[in-house]
Amino acid sequence: MQISYESEIYELLKKYNIDTPKYKVFDKEEKLKFDIFPCVLKVMSKNIIHKSDVGGVVLNVKNNKELNEVKKNLLRLNPEKFLVEEELAGIELFIGGIYDNIFGKVLIFGAGGTLLEIQKDITYIDIKATKKEIKQAVLNTKTAKIFPSFRGNKYDIDEVVSLIQKFQKLFKNEEISEFDINPILYTKKGLVAVDARLKFEKIVNKNWKRKKISLFENKNVAIIGVSENKNKVGYAIAKNSLKSKSNIYFVNPKFKKLFNKKVYKLEELTNIDIAVIAIPPKSVFQTIEFLAKKGTKNFIIISAGFKEVGNKQAELDIKKLSIKYNLNIVGPNCLGIYNSTYNLNLTFGSSSIYNGEIGLISQSGAVLTALMDKASHYKIGFSHIISMGNMADFNFANAIEELNNQDNCKIISIYAEGIQYGKEFLKAIRKSKKPILFFKSGKSERAKKAAFSHTGNIAGDYQMIVSLSKLAGAKIKSSIESLIYSSQFEENEIIIVTNAGGPGTILTDLVIQNSKKLKTLDKKTINQLNKVLPNTWSKNNPVDIIGDATPKRYQDTLDILKDKSNLIFVIITPQLMTDTKEIAQILLKYKNAVPIFLGEESFKIAKKIFENRLFFNSLQDSVSVL
């Protein structure tokens, strides 16, 4: 690493209107003369990396006489030059920049000083983050408590945001791969970059582009590798596809008919929009190229046996094919896709799929299967489903873009284990006109290990991926179920109705831990509740309707609250007077009520009543709606 004189770095910062201490550079022999005191004297030497460690920095010099005395002393270090700068005091902040394999150039802001590494009060900021995103990121640090004032001094968050924007520009324009400014001092006169290290290095940006083609143009569909064997994937997909409005072409050279439909040879196909491929991995490349030459643009590779078993080259080859012919290639090693527009189920899942508004994107086939199974039970519908598999070509950014072009998709839900193209992913989130729900697995170090052995993906740093995605506009979810449940209950402030205070308190904790809010009840509502509830009710949300609550009391309460929130958790504990069956029957009438039955034996009938409607068995589990 090339060592730069501090003065050179200061000059670079000044080019971007970033304040530095006032300073002067002197030749070795020159007499020192400065006019701001106290000041700092530093040696300048290309041979000294850590000036402080060798005593090459002297603080709190009080006048020019002292300055020249101290200088004499420092000549023993044999520096090329001397630098004198004003000594500043203020709150220590930190701004740094790194080059990340997934997200490219990313800024880091946080608390500075010696304790940077210990407290790690930091936040990540994409180099393309908007002003609003930067502000939000800054507010996510504890350091933000200094705004608008701390210990009698004023600190303006907008000044900090504007400084970060200057560093965005600098980091983008200059050939720098890494830098850290520690500290940035927030002095009484404003923000000053005091100590700076830069690593000059040219970063070659991986450019990645793809012309617009629609994955969901699914009029003519080929299923390649259909099977007569019920235990084979090729059988399941063929069967699932039967109800579609698309023209389905089964392909297998070995037999002629399946489900009373003709089975084609590959060579017979023409005008295919999308081909689903469920054949041994070694024939996949050839098959795609054959169809691509005939104009097919979209491919779903179901077949496994690629990266996940160490076969990386085959995926690189597929990627090349995609670029050469401008294709969408989903997979390999995926479960397939679903497109409600054509009522087209090209997955090998065994669940029936209802039409609806969720566009579900899942990196894991198993998680997808689980969610489809649950959705089918509760009749939660999808507009589209995309099982991403190994993502040799088609990635999350593409999937978000595709779903944005589909009118019947109203909400996009993503289950991700690792992200490859961070920049594009953030861009797609920012551009999305539809809300994006995002669950990322692999929070802990140990979990990362598990993810690695599973997907062969390098799971990026959880915190970085999640915080950057959140800043870009995604809603971070904390359970896989919430990807399908929470879309049922439009974003809102939550109401809790309960016949017991304790569980109401615990659920409040959980709601707030999940960054959701409880609705504050207005006077009018409280007055209405006063009329139907005993005097000891909580007068507050959680609405504690007291242990002896009858079914009628639940009903009266919900009649008053039903239009006040789209999500009302209703807690029932099985106390002496509690008629769980009757209460369950009443709750059925309220679409936005989600019961939490806190018990087992006493709720056998209640659970039967709620068999096909969402209910929970524990407070902990209920937050999967959030």
Add this chain to the structure above:
Amino acid sequence: MQISYESEIYELLKKYNIDTPKYKVFDKEEKLKFDIFPCVLKVMSKNIIHKSDVGGVVLNVKNNKELNEVKKNLLRLNPEKFLVEEELAGIELFIGGIYDNIFGKVLIFGAGGTLLEIQKDITYIDIKATKKEIKQAVLNTKTAKIFPSFRGNKYDIDEVVSLIQKFQKLFKNEEISEFDINPILYTKKGLVAVDARLKFEKIVNKNWKRKKISLFENKNVAIIGVSENKNKVGYAIAKNSLKSKSNIYFVNPKFKKLFNKKVYKLEELTNIDIAVIAIPPKSVFQTIEFLAKKGTKNFIIISAGFKEVGNKQAELDIKKLSIKYNLNIVGPNCLGIYNSTYNLNLTFGSSSIYNGEIGLISQSGAVLTALMDKASHYKIGFSHIISMGNMADFNFANAIEELNNQDNCKIISIYAEGIQYGKEFLKAIRKSKKPILFFKSGKSERAKKAAFSHTGNIAGDYQMIVSLSKLAGAKIKSSIESLIYSSQFEENEIIIVTNAGGPGTILTDLVIQNSKKLKTLDKKTINQLNKVLPNTWSKNNPVDIIGDATPKRYQDTLDILKDKSNLIFVIITPQLMTDTKEIAQILLKYKNAVPIFLGEESFKIAKKIFENRLFFNSLQDSVSVL
């Protein structure tokens, strides 16, 4: 607040062998002379509270000449004296002490300096905490990352612990109600208290004692206020008591027989060990006093209508009764107690209770009902149950002591909303010979509000209560269910078996979030698994046995792992080949296997098979076993 000269505080610290900077005090007119440089000059004045703010502190004075020049300048502040001290550098730590209403004198340790309030990297330490507890507390801060070395310097945690012990002694002995030492500098020569504020104030300790009497001496039992009305509490308790081996005396002046047993008048009773009281609140006091005079020592007040409806005086009266006659008075406003020794169910709960090893203490009757309902379903047994209610007299510390005296209680589970006698509570935890599982509600500010309106208890600061209890030895639980489930699975490192990588990763996250560990598989086990699993299995815990896992593969895996951990989570996602019914039947054979069925439709039969064995429906919910 009385202002002390810094020198006086330094002298007090020295009395406890706490290092301070070397210093000298000078009269106003005296010529200054010091021998350690750089040094700091400070004015000493009873009229100046914040010396720094008025310029009364000058740092980095380099020699005696400069010292006297600076002094001249400071005479304008008209100080009584001057203090000169050596200037030190080091890592900034913080030690403070407060008097808390619940826990009495409590120490706080953490990162010091300006950012103390911003970073709040602190930990609470009871004034009676042992060396081991202190060390653990220090390790809970981020600052602990400096041990054993940071940036080339060595830092010894034992030195910090020993310093905290000195402050424990000082805080205990001196008439101080609050202090903060910020910073304590960890210099190259050791720890030095540089800046100190103390608030002198005498704290009168609330003394609270009670002679030993046994709540569970239950040979002769009176139930006062039995009822013929099926909807009344007095009916339910009477009915629940019928199977007991104790002599049960029903009391009600209004009728003669109930369940074919004689109903007594209060005056007829003699030799009663424990009386359960379910009569209107206004008659409770009289009734207790009447029986107390006749020698009854234990009372359970079921009746409501006390503090929870604003009737505080009645509870103070009950407390006085308890002190006067040396009684145990449980409640009021509680669900009752259960004592397996006499097969005695004195609750009005409707669940059947199995005999077992858990002693369950619950502040909320509703939470208790819910847990009893679940326990009954899964045949989880209790040695004792105590519903605490408003805790006018009998408190958590008493309950822990009582359960420690019962041999058949092997584990103590506590559900708490607020703690009243913090010191006694911690002492009881420390003394307990049985493991204590502890769930505390009211984590968030908002939740505190809810708790307040419910219990009338001032819910103490969650963080303080939980961290002090944990240091004292309690195991902190994150769901109410874990109070009964987790005792089934002896403390151990967990194994995850899964047919899908994604959910395995997510569960790993959740396990680690709950401060539990995954078992590391040894070579031998891995080799054994290699023989029965496909080549692509994860070779690791989570044990990913791959999407096409058959029932036999689950069985082979569990046969190898069954003795390796007491808790094996088994994840099943409903993939194409997954025979959920067969797998469920196999899992039934392994007592320590807890299945997580990730889906709905595909698991209908599997769930029937597991009807009376613990299983989960979501990853999130499964952690209630931890």
